[in-house]
Amino acid sequence: MQVTPHARERALPQVIERSTHRIVVEEFEGETGSYEVSYTVKGTREGFAGEEVVRDPAAR
Structure with missing residues (x-):
């Protein structure tokens, strides 16, 4: 999981x-702030762990 803050001031999300x-994000070491975050989640769907990864959709 990757979290990217969008703020003008210093932001330290974790x-x-x-x-x-769900995903729960808080400020690091008691800092405070209010800002939006973008996030990316990568994972493997249950039951698909043994499937081959398709890197080039045209190759299918």
Whole structure:
């Protein structure tokens, strides 16, 4: 998981909880702030761990 803050001031977000249902982000070391974040989540769907990764869709 990758979290990117969008703020004019210093922002130190950290993911403190993650699951298949939610992501919880808090400021690092008690800092405070209010800003938007973008996030990217990469994972493997349950039941697909043994499947081959398709790197070039045209090759299918």
